[in-house]
Structure formats: structure tokens, C-alpha cells
Amino acid sequence: MRLRKLILHNVRRFADKTVTLGPFGDGLTTITEENERGKSTFFDALHALIFHDYGSARKEIRDLQPYSGGAVQIAAEIELGSEAYRIEKLFNLKKAGSSARIISLATGAILKQADDAEQWIHDTILSSSKGPVGLLWVRQGTVGVDAAKAEAEGVDARRDVMSSVRGQIDAVTGGRRMDTILQRCRSELDAIATKGGKPKAGSQWKEAEDLAESLREQQAKLQKSVDALSHDLEMKKRLTKRLRELNDPALRARRGDAIKASQAELAAARDHDRRIKEAEQGLKLLMAQEQDIERTIKEIGSLRDRREALRQAISEREATLAKIKQAKAQVQAAMAQQQATISEKEAERCSLSDALTRARQQERSREKRRRLIALGTLLASLQEPLSRLAEAERILKMPTASPADLERLANLEHRRDIAREKRKIHFSSFLLSSQGEQAKCASAILPDGEAQLIDRPLDITLPGFGGIQLRPAEGAAQAIEDPDALQAEINATLGALGFETVTAARAAHDVHRKAQDAKQLAQAQIRASAPDGREALRREQDQLCTELGCSIEQAASLLVDDNANAPRTLETMEHGLRDLDEALSALRGSLPKLQDRFTHAANALTEAEVLLGERRKALADLAPPADEEAQLDQSIRARNELAPKLATARAQVNQLQQQAPDLAAADAAHQRALQADEQDRKEIHLQETELARLNGAIQTQSEGAVEEKLAEVSGRLTRALERAAQFASHAKAIDLLITHLEAARAQAQETYFEPIRQELLPLLRQLHAGADFQIDADKLLIDTITRNGITDKVDVLSGGAYEQIAILTRLAFAKLFAKRGSHVPIILDDALVHTDDERISTMFNMLAQMAKDQQIIVLSCRTRAFSDLGGERAFISEGREDSPREH
Amino acid sequence: MICSHSLGTAGLTPFTRSANLKSLIMRFIHCADFHLGKPFGTFDEDTRAALKTARLDALRATGNLAMERGAELVLIAGDTFDAEAPPSRLVRRAIDIMADFSSITWIWMPGNHDSLAAVDLWERIERDRPENVILATKAEVIEIGQDVAILPAPPAVRSPGFDLTDWMTRAETGDRIRIGLAHGGVTDFGSEDGGLATIPPDRAEQSDLDYLALGDWHGQMAIGQKTWYAGSPEADGFKGHSEAGVLLVSIDARGTAPRVEPIPLGRYKWHRLEVSFFAGSDPVESMMMALPEADRAHALIKLIGSGRLTLSELARLKEACDGIADAFHYFDADLMKIGIKQNEDDLDLIAESGALRVAAESLLAETSTDGRTEEDAHIAQQALSHLFHLAQEVDQ
Known part of the structure; x- marks a missing residue:
């Protein structure tokens, strides 16, 4: 659609006037008029023409009426494809006469009237099924679409930007219907399921699950009870069968008969056993008699044997006793011989010991003589070191200087010499050459030709001349010691030491040191020869002379005589003594063995004599009684008489034993019969007790109807599981539905908005280089914009930027519609009020660019700024058109 | 072993009167699988209670039917109770209902759900049963009067695993009408609980039975001319069985084909x-x-x-x-x-x-x-x- 002209009559300030706005070109048309010139009136009227029914008396229509009242007439000339139409409406505001017409401009024919005309407008311009929109409108301050608000405000809101686009998008994406259905689905799913698809606490699904779980537990418990019941029933069946078997009369009769039979057999066996025992008792009696007789015979025989044995033993003991006595005598003789030999050896040893004592005394006298001679030699050798010691001690008593004194003197001399040299350097000097009397200074004569230093005030008397006073320069003597004072100190030190010169002091020190060394050497030699001193040696010498009763010389001569034989004699005697000792020791050592042998022989003799005595006494004790023989004969006769009786008794016992029934077997059989019966009774008792218990348990379970309850709970569990499964299935279905709905909507949005995005992107990048964005499907506006990697919500942008983006979005929509063959006029009504000059120029460029294949109508009060926009210009003209209609 | 029973107090049953019994029609009710105490756990509480009550009512309805149709013998072919240890009050109720029909003789055999393994149950029933109730708890002939022999095959355990009816072939019953009583699946048909089926389908023919009264399958079904499952008197599932009820069986004489009339009883x-x-x-x-x-x-x-x-x-x-x-x-x-x-x-x-x-x-x-x-x-x-x-x- 292209808008060509608007004609108003009796609208607002144009009361009772007809005004025209146009013409509008194919591309860009600008209307720049100052405020209050009626620009907005034209486009409010255009809204009313398109969006309001001719019979409407809404506020928007009433607002178009001038103060003077009257019907409002609005007409627009448009082109749709190759056809041109005029749309006219007369709003008479609650009065009759309102009308609407569609007129063909080519023929002037009225094509549609009244409601048909409205339907034509709706179908041709507004219907979303025929085209996206009739026009796009951007008014100052209106940049977005609030879908909910648009719906709530109905037709009024459709005046806002792109409300018809909104409708079409809703048709594609499902719109509020989709939202409502999705919301319902989410609410339903949320009511029963968690986000993880599990039953939600408090939901019917969870209740069903919980019930199923509870029933499952009940089922398990009941199953246990039923199993226990089955077990008890089985046990009872077995017990009953067993009890029936145990109580079987035939069995009971069999048991009784068995007991009786075994009892009879046992009694017979016991009787036979008693008879055997009686026979055995008789046999035992005869056997006892036989044993007594045998014992008597045996005892007599035994006594005889013992007597003979004793006699034999006494004879043997007597022979042994004789042998022992002979051995004892032999040992005793050997001992006497051994004792005599020892006595001889001891006498010989005593003699040799005395000789040895004497020889040792002689040897000690020879030793003393040798010592006496050695002491004389030693005392003579001490004379020379004693003389050197006395000389050294004499020298050491003379004056000397210590090393410290010598050090001090050397230091003073050194300082004195330095002071003298310094004075020579620092002080002036003079030479005298007298021709007569020599000059004096402080009464001392000053020699001629000798340099005199002026190092102190000198008052010199010059004979024949008078006197002269010489003074050293001021400060010349500073830091220089006085050599005379130093010399005086040297002299004083020497005087104190007792020397006249330093050289003498040093010489004395050397002599003294050497005397010290000589003294130490002499003392060492004396200590080595006579550690206790020479006097000790002399005392020892004197004592030896006294002990020996001779002088040193006599001792020396005697010593020469003794040295020849004495040592060898002494050694021989010592050897002889050792040999005797060894021989004695051997003799004495063998003596105890002989004594032991003697003692042993003596003891053996005593013992043999005792034993012999005992045997003799025993033999005497065993003297046979007088009737021993008679007694033996009697016993033998009795034994012979008893033998046949014994044989008879043994045969009787054997016969009875062979004929005897097995008493143990009979007893065991009887016990077995009794035990079997007793066990039966015990088992019956136990089984009956157990049966009573089982009956109680079974009855309890039966009264509890556990099987019925189990079956009932199982059924209920099945039902609960089915119900839970239904909820699970329902939850899955809703989840699936939500998934499909969301996917379809996302796909629809992408399908719808992607082309718009492609259109918008180059436009936006003219304003914001490199920017990217996301479209908000609800607001039909860019939601976020990304520049330099930073994403911002679009509503944080400045008013100008926001306004520009809104316009660009509409331009993109329009461009897309144009490509699809639906040309949509874009009307920008004071839409760039916040845009700065630089951006507005860019916007103008884009508008100019867009206007090549797009009708754009720009209204602005900024005459100067928008004069640069270019394009065609339209004007408001009064009275140059006919009123919209002729009525 | 043979167990003889004279019939209850009335003593008027056609087959107990006299030597000319063979000319009289023997008529009895064949029923099974009451499953008293079945919990129906998958249902809500009210439904459960109603269904459980209906099963006990079906027992009484069976008695009433026997009275109405002149059958003085009721054969219960097992599974009277759903569990091996039903509540004692339930056992008491069942016994009382049978006692109420004192002119009718109830031949009561265990099934797999209330097998002889339920020792306590059968002891209690034995202890408390009225005179008109005969327990078929042993595989031995039960003589009813002079003309009828019941050959029961009570399951000793829930799944015996072998053919309990085998002994019927060897059972000596003279000229008496031979009626087998068994519980379980037939070889080519299967068991209600999916257990191992062991009863041969031609058991009646093999053992020269005049009628084989079977229990276990909850729908009424004829396996052969002389072999029937009575089905459950009160339906208990959606398995699609035929209408729940009992069978009124008439046998004119030994060796004649039985006439079997299915009679619906189920309330639900x-x-x-x-x-x-x-x-x-x-x-x-x-x-x-x-x-x-x-x-x-x-x-x-x-x-x-x-x-x-x-x-x-x-x-x-x-x-x-x-x-x-x-x-x-x-x-x-x-x-x-x-x-x-x-x-x-x-x-x-x-x-x-x-x-x-x-x-x-x-x-x-x-x-x-x-x-x-x-x-x-x-x-x-x-x-x-x-x-x-x-x-x-x-x-x-």
C-alpha cells in the first residue's frame, strides 16, 4: 500500500475547513512544519480512518472534533498495486449519518459502503492473513510494543507501533494462546512432578507412589505371615500323619506284645544265670580247698629250699672272709714300708737345707762388698759437676739486667736517637769559630767547629764581644722529645741497675744467662748419679764398711777370692733340695691310696662277718619242726582226694554255661522294647504339644485372614502401581507436550525473526559497527545488543540510541515486507527527537536508502534539521481540495 | 476303601428309598469354585465388600436352587474357599448355610485353593460340620444310599502334579451310579490358575463314570457328554466366561447319559x-x-x-x-x-x-x-x- 494524500474536513483546529496533506511520493516524503500546524492532527485522523469503525464515538474520535462540533470527515487516497482508492469516513458521533466509503479513483465508482467498506479496510489493509500490516507507525516516545497491554487496550493500542505485526507474530508463534497452554502444562507438571521428573511431595502421584510403597511393605509382611502359615500347615500335616502312625492301635499292640515277650525271655535268662552262679560258687569252694592244700605243700617245699640255700651261702661267705683278711694284711705291710722310706728322705732334706742357708749368707756378703766398691766410684765421679755448680752459683749472685730492663733501655736509646735526628732537622744550628776565648753558654764552653742547635733559648757569652741570645723558632720543638731528658732517664736506669753503660748491662745479662744454664746442667748430672744426694751415698758407704768390717780396698781384695766357686755350689744345693721335695711329695701322695685300700679291706671284713652272722642266725631260725614230714604227707593225700570232685564241679559249670541264654541280649531286647514304647509316648507328647502350638499359630493366622489380606493388599498394590504409572505416564505426556510446544515456538520465532534479523543487521551496523543483537519476540524489538564483545540490554541505552534502534527495527520489518510484495508505508512522527546531529545524519542516509523501494513519510517540527533529509516534500494546504465527501 | 453314608434326616431321596431306586431319576447340583473370601484387591472398598458378600450369597442360592429343583444332593467340586486358612467366621458361615438346608446332602471336596494341605481348615470343618455335610477328603468311594457312589479325587496339595482320578478306574461300586468328583485342569484344556493339567479328558469313559463333576475352571464348560466344569456360581473376573451359575444334573439310571442344565446364579x-x-x-x-x-x-x-x-x-x-x-x-x-x-x-x-x-x-x-x-x-x-x-x- 502506498499513501498518496490525506484530506480532512472539520477536524480539530480545521473547524469547518477542508485541508489537504500531500502528495506523498513513492519514496521519502517529509513534512516539516512548526508545532501547532496540525501535523499530528492529520495522522491521528489517519489512525481513526483505518482503525476505527465509522460508527465509533470513542474518545479518539471525539478528540478529532473541533470545539464547534459537527461531523468529522477524513479521507485518504491510497494505491494498492496498480489500483488507486479513496477511503472516506464520516464520524457523526452518536448521531445518524456516519458513513464509510471506498471509491475507485480511476472510475469514481463507489466500491464499498458502510460495513462493507469497513470489511474492505480490514481485509485489505489490516488483516494479517492478507499481508503483514497496513502501515508501520513510529511516534515520538513510542518505540516498543507491550503485547499484553495491546491486547488489553484493544483497538486503541493498535495505533501503537506494529500492533498488527504483533498479531501476525502471535499467529506464527502461538501468541498468548501458546503462552497460556504452556503455562497450564507447566503448572500441571509442577503440581505432580519435580524438575527431575520424580513425583512431587504432596502430589497425587507421590501419594500413589507412597501408597504403593506402603502396600509393598504390607505385602512383604503378609507374605511372610502366609509363608509361615503354609509352613505351619505343612508341619501340622506331617505331625498329624506322624501322630496317626504313633497312635495306630496295631502299633501299640505290637509294642505291648514285644515288651511282654522280651520280659519273659529276660526272666528265663536270669533264672539260668542264677543256677550258673550257684554252680560256680561250689566250684570256687573246691578250688579254694585245693589252693589251701597246694599252698601247704608248697610252703614246706619252700622252707626246705631256703634252708639249703642258707647253708650254701654261709659256706661261700666263710671263704670270702678268709680272702679279705689276707688282703688286709698285705696292704698293712705295704703302708709300713712306705712310711719308712718317707722318714729317710725327710732327714736327707733337712741336712741339705742347712747347707743351702749358709751358702746364701755368703752370697749376700759378696753383694755388699760389690756395692761398697761401686759407691766409692760414684762419689768420685760427683766432684766435677759439684765444682761447676759452685761456679755457676757464684756468677748468679753478681748484678745483672733483666730482659725487660734491657728492652726498656733499648727503647729509650731509640727514642733518644730519633729525637736528636729530628732536632737536627727542625732546629737551626750554628758553628763557632772563636779567636780567643771560647764562647760559653750557661757557663759551659761551646767548642768551635761543632754545630750547635738552637733548640732552646741560648744565652751565649762571647768573650770580647759580649753576649748573644739565640731563640728557637716558635713551635719548632713541638712533638719532639727531649734527647737529654731521655739520656738522663737512660742513665738513671743504668744507675739503678748498677751499670755504667748499656753495653755493660747487656754483657752482664749474657754471663748471668750462661751461668744459669751451667747450673741446671750440673744439677741434672748430680741428680742422675745421686738422686738422694751425695750425703746419702756417703752414709750408705759408711754403713757397708761397718757391716763388712773392712774398708773399700779390703772389700775389693776379698771379692776377687769369693767369685770363683760360690754361685755354682749354691745352685747345686738348690737342685738337690728340689729333687728331694719332689720325691717326698710322690711318697706322701701314694700313702692315702694305701690307707684307703686298708680301710676298704677292713670294712669288707666287718661286713662279711655281719652277713655271715645273719645267715647263721636265719638258718637257726628255719630249723624244721618235728611234724614237718607228716604234715606234708597229709596234704598230698588230701589233694589227691579233692581232684575228682573238682572235675565234676567244673563239668557242671561248663554245661550250665553252654546252655545259658544271652542275658545281656535278653535285657537289651527288653530295654529296647521298653524304650521304643517310651519313645513313642514321648514323641506323641511332643508332637501333641507341637500340634497344639501349631493349631494356635494357624488359628491366629486364620483369624487374621492373612491370605485374604495378602491377596487384597496385592490387588490394591497392583491398583496403586497402575495409578502411579498413570501419573508417570501423564507427567511424561505433559513433559513431551511442553517440549514440543517450546520447540515449535522456538522454531517459529527463529523462522519469523531470522529474516528480520538479516535485514536489521546491516542497518544496525551502520550505527554501531560490528554490533550484534537478539530480538525480543514479545516486544518486537531488539532485546540485547552486543558491541565489542559486551552484551547490554537495549533499554540501558541512551534515549537516542534506543529511539534509533526502534526505527531501524521498523525499517527492517518494512523492508522484509516489501521483499515479500507487501509495501508498507512507514510513518515517522517526530520519531527522532533524541538523536544527535551526527547520528541523525546516518539515520537520514539509511532512510534515504530505504526509501528507494519503500514509502516513508517523515513528520517533524525540526524544520532546519530535517531540511537535509531530502526526498519530496508535502505541505498542508487549505481549501485546495474538496472536502472528503459530499453529503 | 468304601465309606457308606445314609442320608440325612429326611431319608426321602429317590436313591435311598428302596430296591426300585434304579427306576428313579437321580438329580443333583454340581457346583464348584465359590472362592469364598476372595479379596478382589484391585477394586475399591465398596466393590470389594459387595463382591465378597455375593459369593457367600451364591452358596445359599445354590441351596435354594436344590430345594426348588428337587435335588437333594449338592456336589462341591473344590475351591469353596479362596485360601487355605480363611477366617473362622467365614468357615462358620458356609457351614451354617449348608446346615440350613438340612434336607440336602452336601458332598464337599477340597480344591487346589483349599487343598488338604489346609489341615486346620478341614479339621475344623470335620469338627463343626452338620450331619448333612459329607467331606470328600479321601480318594475312596462314598456310597450314598444303595444306588449312588461318589468317587472323589481330593487334591492333597495345591499342585499335586499327577492324575488324582486314576484310582476311579479301579474303584468297585457294583451297580451304583458312578459319579466322579475332581478338581483341576484336563490334559488338553488347562487349569484356571495355569497349573499343570493332569485329568484326562476321557476320564469318565476310562473309569466308566456316569458323570464326572469337575471344578477349577471358573466358567461352565462341557468337556464331554459326561464331563462338566460347573464354573463359579458367582463370576469373579473379566475372563469372559459363560454366565456364572451351577449345573443341575439328572441321571436316569446307571449307564444312561446325564442331562445337564446350566442354571445361572451369579448376581454380578x-x-x-x-x-x-x-x-x-x-x-x-x-x-x-x-x-x-x-x-x-x-x-x-x-x-x-x-x-x-x-x-x-x-x-x-x-x-x-x-x-x-x-x-x-x-x-x-x-x-x-x-x-x-x-x-x-x-x-x-x-x-x-x-x-x-x-x-x-x-x-x-x-x-x-x-x-x-x-x-x-x-x-x-x-x-x-x-x-x-x-x-x-x-x-x-
């Missing part, structure tokens, strides 16, 4: 309705046609839908199910197997175009089992149905 009717739905036809009408009209208060319905319906049809069917459920004693509709037929109008009702339409179409594609499990397809179907439902609500 269990209906397993498998309905195929077709898109384009009215699903509600199809369902209504399948539902029973009479005595809905005592009808238990398990409706299993199959086929394909459009979303709107399926929604209407669900709504109809919800609306009619309370008319029945129990109503359960399983519509999971009904596929969704793609229908533009249905999808248009969700959305003519746009994302909702896309979502609906993608879900519809997932309702197919091609390349996915039945469960996944069903989930997708649920999701699509829910979308349809929500779309209608949102439009409203």
Missing part, C-alpha cells in the same frame, strides 16, 4: 467389552451399544477400546465414559489402544497455523508406533489429547 455380571472404534462413526454411540442395558447396578464393566479416532472423537468418548461410569457397579475404560487418526479439523481446533499447529503435528507424528515403542507412542497420544483438551479450554 462381569463384562469385558472390546470395542473397535472408527473415525467418522460416533464413538459414544458405539460404546453405548456395547454396554448392557439391564441391571447396570450389578454390572462390572471393563471396556477396552481399539481402532482409531480423531482427537475430538476421542475427547467425546472420554467425556462419555466419565459420564456413564457411575451407572455401573464398576466401570473401567482402557482407551490406550485407540490410535489417533490425523484429522485436519482436529488440528485446526488446536490451531490452524503457527507454532501450536506445528507442535500438534509433530506430536501426531509421534503417535505412530513406527520406529518407537508402544509406550512412547501412547505418551505422545496422551500429550496430543491433552493439547487438544487445553486448546479447547483456552479458546473458551
